[in-house]
Amino acid sequence: MPEINSSSHSILEQLSLSGHKKVVFCNDPDTGLKAIIAIHDTTLGPALGGVRMWNYNSEAEALEDVLRLSKGMTYKAAIAGLNVGGGTAVIIGDSRRQKTEALMRSFGKFVKNLNGEFIAGEDVGTTVRDMEYIRMETQHVTGVPESLGGAGNPAPYTAKGVYLGIKACVKEVFGTDELAGRSVVVQGTGNVGEHLVELLRNDNVEVYVTDINEDSMRMIARKYKAKAIDADKIFNMGADIYAPCALGATINDKTLKTMKFAIIAGSANNQLADEKIHGQILQEKGILYAPDYLINAGGIISCYSELTGFGKKRTIQLTENIYEATREVIKLSKSENIPTNLAASRIAEKRIEDIKKIKSSY
Ligand SMILES: NC(=O)c1ccc[n+]([C@@H]2O[C@H](COP(=O)([O-])OP(=O)(O)OC[C@H]3O[C@@H](n4cnc5c(N)ncnc54)[C@H](O)[C@@H]3O)[C@@H](O)[C@H]2O)c1
Numbered sequence: 001m002p003e004i005n006s007s008s009h010s011i012l013e014q015l016s017l018s019g020h021k022k023v024v025f026c027n028d029p030d031t032g033l034k035a036i037i038a039i040h041d042t043t044l045g046p047a048l049g050g051v052r053m054w055n056y057n058s059e060a061e062a063l064e065d066v067l068r069l070s071k072g073m074t075y076k077a078a079i080a081g082l083n084v085g086g087g088t089a090v091i092i093g094d095s096r097r098q099k100t101e102a103l104m105r106s107f108g109k110f111v112k113n114l115n116g117e118f119i120a121g122e123d124v125g126t127t128v129r130d131m132e133y134i135r136m137e138t139q140h141v142t143g144v145p146e147s148l149g150g151a152g153n154p155a156p157y158t159a160k161g162v163y164l165g166i167k168a169c170v171k172e173v174f175g176t177d178e179l180a181g182r183s184v185v186v187q188g189t190g191n192v193g194e195h196l197v198e199l200l201r202n203d204n205v206e207v208y209v210t211d212i213n214e215d216s217m218r219m220i221a222r223k224y225k226a227k228a229i230d231a232d233k234i235f236n237m238g239a240d241i242y243a244p245c246a247l248g249a250t251i252n253d254k255t256l257k258t259m260k261f262a263i264i265a266g267s268a269n270n271q272l273a274d275e276k277i278h279g280q281i282l283q284e285k286g287i288l289y290a291p292d293y294l295i296n297a298g299g300i301i302s303c304y305s306e307l308t309g310f311g312k313k314r315t316i317q318l319t320e321n322i323y324e325a326t327r328e329v330i331k332l333s334k335s336e337n338i339p340t341n342l343a344a345s346r347i348a349e350k351r352i353e354d355i356k357k358i359k360s361s362y
Pocket residue numbers: 122123124125154155156158187188189190191192193210211212213216231245246247248267268269296297299300
């Protein structure tokens with residue numbers, strides 16, 4: 001049995017430890033597709049999650065990412081009050097050079113074979129156009145263009161939820177949720193990052209942007225009058241808020257050594273390199289952390305609305321709940337003296353357990 005690099009456990013042992021239901025490895029030599037679909041939990045409904053295309057260094061790294069992301073989706077849907085479970089897919093490759101219509105449609109066929117157990121949406125490296133290609137092979141996809149009856153790009157909703165999560169944290173730390181004059185570092189100026197920068201600049205926030213793609217970083221800085229900053233300088237800065245909107249695991253042993261932010265609130269999934277260790281360190285350092293899956297749920301809410309036939313109004317309403325949900329998590333974290341990430345997972349797990357009881361009664 002092949003083993004996951006970062007773990008001493010075999011793949012099946014790893015799945016049972018993390019509570020995963022199913023993992024599907026997809027290989028299509030004709031299109032060059034190499035993908036992994038992970039279904040974590042379907043207690044609340046079919047597994048809904050993003051399709052990430054990334055140039056992973058190894059298959060083990062891709063597997064580790066898809067397992068962490070899909071588990072996060074279960075918690076995200078649960079805490080947002082949605083009736084879907086958690087899943088994620090990763091396509092191994094460079095989205096800028098290797099993505100083709102045939103590759104995405106081949107992926108769509110693998111999704112089709114899951115008969116609705118997994119429903120795809122956008123993530124890093126995929127777009128509404130890709131969802132359209134997947135749609136040509138299966139109906140089990142969301143985030144398709146509005147012109148095809150879909151809800152379109154979920155990123156603006158994700159950014160809105162993150163913005164409200166930031167406001168809820170600012171209220172806690174500074175006593176008012178007024179953002180004018182606060183300083184925020186937005187790491188990653190992609191889909192979500194750009195929308196977040198726009199919302200923050202509209203509130204006269206002092207925004208710093210960083211991205212490994214220098215062209216994108218400079219373009220966004222110019223467009224929104226933000227300040228571009230080198231990626232390796234951000235963890236020595238004294239800004240009020242750090243908004244990770246790139247990839248995960250940026251809160252780790254190394255970055256925590258110099259980090260001086262008052263608040264961390266962003267869209268990236270799995271921001272804590274180690275949930276147990278780094279959530280605890282943040283609490284000890286007095287840095288208020290808005291759990292990633294709690295405040296980045298706007299995107300999945302938009303996809304869920306598309307699935308259920310709810311309109312934009314409902315999407316906005318559910319996204320706006322993120323402000324109060326963040327306040328609730330902070331309240332529980334304070335009353336129980338536990339890290340905010342633990343408080344959020346307790347709320348999510350309770351909902352899954354409660355609904356499981358209802359489901360087993362008929
Ligand atoms: N798109 C959504 O609706 C949505 C929903 C929930 C969560 N998320 C998460 O939010 C994050 C951003 O998503 P997105 O859709 O904006 O992706 P995107 O691909 O559009 O943008 C990501 C950006 O991050 C940059 N980046 C990557 N590594 C970096 C690094 N080390 N330092 C600085 N910049 C770096 C990339 O160059 C890119 O510009 C991802 O972690 C994603 O999983 C997105």
